Amino acid sequence: MQYPKPVTRLIESYMKLPGIGEKTATRLAFFTINMDQEDVGEFSQALQEVQTKLHYCHICGNITDQEPCEICANEQRDQTQILVVEQPKDIMALENMHSYNGLYHVLGGVLSPVNGIGPDDLRIKQLVERLQHDDLITEVIVATNATSEGEATAMYLAKLIKPAQIKVTRLAHGLAVGADIEYADQMTLQRAVDGRQQI
Template identity: 50%
Template structure:
């Protein structure tokens, strides 16, 4: 009996779709097959709408000129929101982290997205991240009083946090780090709101620790 996951028996177009789904994080071979066969059963209009949404996502999404978050405008809605405290800047690795932290409902400052973390094993250094934009932002906005480092608590996130701490140490800005309520080695996007709230409220002043 031929196993179902033997892709040589699939039509070329179907196999291409399966392989495309497999590129998504957390999607294994069997899940990719189920998704592909589900698409086959969808109405043509729904498939077209799905395809258009993917195309629009890539063609219409840009990076905010201030915080580097994904946006459909030059400056994102969060950065133009006058009700937010622009003296606080929370630095995160990915856009998803913003939604997790903001959903906790206790932080009303602004954000800055690095779009990754320092990882020598993957050939990613500080130059590949949006750190230069953060430094330029600090120079332009003299109202910034605190930078909250909210990178993930894994090796890459810790390395990135330490690098940010070093390059920002010469400024008069208060540098803080999320409290250790988050499990070591974890990503912020998987943390619950209670844990996030504690990590934000109990953030540690890095400069004080150095002294």
């Protein structure tokens, strides 16, 4: 016996989410069936709004509903530092520390020749252009994850940026090899930022 088509479609939709297998998707589908109509409507609207109301900031690449994003538009932030991260979600983890007050740049991933991801597939060109057009920037802090791809990306960026006489540092002390920024606690992230090293 098969589920009715609407249930099957809902299960298949949930399975498109990362880390969701068939059992979890089925459990979520049946939970959704039992939700109040109002809650289902709000859930549906939230899904639609992230597609229709959000875009990537043309300056830093962070997700935003305004242009430029709130961070880039804030003139009170330290205009001399850019902290480079892999994904927009990394910015929120770092912002929750409430101690870094500079700017950001989202690469959109890391260099990974095995997966066919080269410099042209990331927002590296946009970073270089920012550095060329902004004389205030004196330091680029590379905050890619402590993986082999993250390290390779950090070294690539350092070699690319150093000729411009801009200091390039790397997060250190606290982030273990293989650790993702988004899962690190605030104290670990604070130590990583404070203990950054020049590369």
